Amino acid sequence: MAGGDTEWSLQNDISVDDPEMHQLIQEEKERQRKCLELIASENFASKSVLQALGSCLNNKYSEGQPGQRYYGGNEVIDKVELLCKKRALEAYGLSPEEWGVNVQPHSGSPANFAVYTALVGPHGRIMGLHLPEGGHLSHGFMTSNKKISATSMFFESFPYKLDPATGQIDYNKLAENAQLFLPKLIVAGISCYSRNLDYKRFRQIADENGAYLVADMAHVSGLVVAGLAPSPFEYCHVVTTTTHKTLRGPRSGMIFFKKGVKKILPNGEKEMYDLEQKINEAVFPGLQGGPHNHQIAAVAVAMKQANTLQFKQYQQQVIANAQVMAKALLDKGYILVSGGTDNHLCWVDLRPLKIDGARAEKVLEEIGVAVNKNTCPGDKSALKPGGIRLGTPALTSRNFKENDFLRVVEFIDQGIKLAIEIQASCGPTLKDFKTKLIEDSEIKAKVGALKKQVEEFALTFPMPGYDAW
Numbered sequence: 001m002a003g004g005d006t007e008w009s010l011q012n013d014i015s016v017d018d019p020e021m022h023q024l025i026q027e028e029k030e031r032q033r034k035c036l037e038l039i040a041s042e043n044f045a046s047k048s049v050l051q052a053l054g055s056c057l058n059n060k061y062s063e064g065q066p067g068q069r070y071y072g073g074n075e076v077i078d079k080v081e082l083l084c085k086k087r088a089l090e091a092y093g094l095s096p097e098e099w100g101v102n103v104q105p106h107s108g109s110p111a112n113f114a115v116y117t118a119l120v121g122p123h124g125r126i127m128g129l130h131l132p133e134g135g136h137l138s139h140g141f142m143t144s145n146k147k148i149s150a151t152s153m154f155f156e157s158f159p160y161k162l163d164p165a166t167g168q169i170d171y172n173k174l175a176e177n178a179q180l181f182l183p184k185l186i187v188a189g190i191s192c193y194s195r196n197l198d199y200k201r202f203r204q205i206a207d208e209n210g211a212y213l214v215a216d217m218a219h220v221s222g223l224v225v226a227g228l229a230p231s232p233f234e235y236c237h238v239v240t241t242t243t244h245k246t247l248r249g250p251r252s253g254m255i256f257f258k259k260g261v262k263k264i265l266p267n268g269e270k271e272m273y274d275l276e277q278k279i280n281e282a283v284f285p286g287l288q289g290g291p292h293n294h295q296i297a298a299v300a301v302a303m304k305q306a307n308t309l310q311f312k313q314y315q316q317q318v319i320a321n322a323q324v325m326a327k328a329l330l331d332k333g334y335i336l337v338s339g340g341t342d343n344h345l346c347w348v349d350l351r352p353l354k355i356d357g358a359r360a361e362k363v364l365e366e367i368g369v370a371v372n373k374n375t376c377p378g379d380k381s382a383l384k385p386g387g388i389r390l391g392t393p394a395l396t397s398r399n400f401k402e403n404d405f406l407r408v409v410e411f412i413d414q415g416i417k418l419a420i421e422i423q424a425s426c427g428p429t430l431k432d433f434k435t436k437l438i439e440d441s442e443i444k445a446k447v448g449a450l451k452k453q454v455e456e457f458a459l460t461f462p463m464p465g466y467d468a469w
């Protein structure tokens with residue numbers, strides 16, 4: 001029965017085998033196509049990336065590194081992983097003598113946890129950008145009464161923040177605090193921050209305190225490939241990234257680390273970097289078991305795509321669209337944290353409008369515009385975030401150009417105005433607000449009309465990977 005079905009009926013199409021799940025996937029596919037996706041951390045992977053993800057590489061165990069596996073049968077998997085590493089280094093223009101890369105982390109947070117495990121050890125000290133001011137959970141986030149991220153439970157974390165006057169990172173304060181806290185590692189990375197990072201300054205501060213500098217370029221890794229955001233590689237010991245944001249690959253993570261000669265000692269001997277083994281061992285066997293080979297293959301496909309002129313043009317369009325979006329928002333009187341953008345996102349401070357990010361996000365969701373609520377610098381509570389985060393990577397993958405983003409900003413503006421209108425006529429809680437939104441017939445009609453316009457507009461654009469299956 002070569003090529004035929006097995007005794008166990010494992011050849012059925014998902015539509016036959018599991019119609020319920022098939023239906024849900026179709027529903028999600030339509031939702032993605034009909035909505036305006038402005039979540040800055042999302043993108044639409046290509047058909048070939050989705051094909052690699054849905055391949056038989058899922059089936060293979062390959063604990064260990066290429067050539068040194070704990071399982072047999074890995075001659076093809078070794079080639080897959082080596083190709084992925086080679087392409088990752090090539091895309092960032094890195095020499096294999098100076099940089100290595102581990103492509104096994106299952107995603108960005110596990111990649112960061114592995115780096116801390118490798119380099120600072122239990123209760124070692126780390127400093128990262130405070131989550132409510134644009135950082136990421138995995139940079140050591142905790143609150144006054146709770147250690148939220150495991151990166152603050154198992155490592156000692158002390159955040160740095162923005163300068164409230166400029167909405168930009170307060171490097172002086174970071175330098176001052178680093179001298180007191182003496183971190184073993186400083187993370188330079190953002191999840192909601194629209195300005196370029198000054199890696200040179202970060203490295204100075206790290207060097208003053210004998211700390212490692214780790215860039216987490218998760219959000220901007222696609223811009224870095226294209227040379228449109230500063231490269232962290234010049235100044236950092238380690239660079240981590242996700243692969244599914246601006247990089248437009250599968251959900252996964254990578255860790256780049258310096259290798260080779262660290263410095264020549266006064267006696268002429270060479271001091272070598274010792275990061276490779278520590279990092280590899282922290283990923284496996286430290287924190288993970290078998291690599292997700294289907295993901296690694298899909299990262300390889302994405303890295304091939306990333307190393308093209310087309311990808312560079314795509315990233316240029318991502319930035320051009322973000323510029324237009326920022327300007328259109330400012331023209332309408334919105335306030336942006338830091339006053340503008342250098343990258344793929346806009347951080348909108350809604351506090352002057354007396355509406356919060358949660359309510360704005362909710363109304364926008366109802367009309368088919370996907371954004372994130374986000375705290376703004378100085379917010380007292382994450383429960384009432386003062387703003388929203390808007391990103392251009394996903395819609396740019398659907399061929400949205402500058403004029404299309406002017407339309408997108410119109411929809412956002414109408415959604416926010418509607419949120420303000422609802423708030424003015426309902427009770428004080430978020431629950432009152434949501435009830436009004438779905439029960440008031442006049443509001444429902446307005447939401448319905450806007451949603452219809454949004455859908456009609458969104459459906460005129462192509463969707464990457466739509467016919468992957």
Ligand SMILES: *Cc1c(COP(=O)(O)O)cnc(C)c1O
Nearest residue numbers: 107108109136189190191218242
């Ligand atoms: C998204 C993100 C991550 C983690 O990503 P997951 O894949 O969701 O774990 C890590 N760091 C930064 C800066 C991010 O923006």
